[in-house]
Amino acid sequence: MAGRAVTQRLCVPDVALRLANGSHPCEGRVELHFNGSWGTVCDDGWDLRDAEVVCRQLACGGAVAAPERARFGRGLGPIALDDVDCVGTEARLWQCLHGGWFSHNCGHHEDASVVCSGGPDSEAGRAK
Numbered sequence: 001m002a003g004r005a006v007t008q009r010l011c012v013p014d015v016a017l018r019l020a021n022g023s024h025p026c027e028g029r030v031e032l033h034f035n036g037s038w039g040t041v042c043d044d045g046w047d048l049r050d051a052e053v054v055c056r057q058l059a060c061g062g063a064v065a066a067p068e069r070a071r072f073g074r075g076l077g078p079i080a081l082d083d084v085d086c087v088g089t090e091a092r093l094w095q096c097l098h099g100g101w102f103s104h105n106c107g108h109h110e111d112a113s114v115v116c117s118g119g120p121d122s123e124a125g126r127a128k
Helices: 048-057 123-127
Strands: 016-020 027-034 037-041 063-065 079-081 113-116
Touching (some): 016 048
Antiparallel strands (some): 016 027, 027 037, 027 113, 063 113
16 A cells, blocks of 8 residues: 555544523533543634634524634633634534644633524524
8 A cells, every 4th residue: 555645534533512691592602621621722724614614504594704813701611622724514513623522722822712693592502
């Protein structure tokens, strides 16, 4: 197999996603549960495509905003992902390109957030 690149797809079965500190379940600071603890996502490169994946994954409609700079407060615990770069069509946030689990150059003042179109009074919010 000399000269051939081998690509290995990482299977991440025990990961959970939630939004914290929002005024309703479809907005807030992005947090991931991995390896037994909840962690945040750094906002380096964070944009609407990344937020779109989060909103869709949580059945919260589409992304309205991708706030940076800990808009919904600073999280606690580890920073799980940094340099997230979604195409926008991924089914799960951790399927997007990123800098590796728990590899970052961020502080919690850079925690990423989302505001989704779904909420307590929308079809998307009730579908959760």
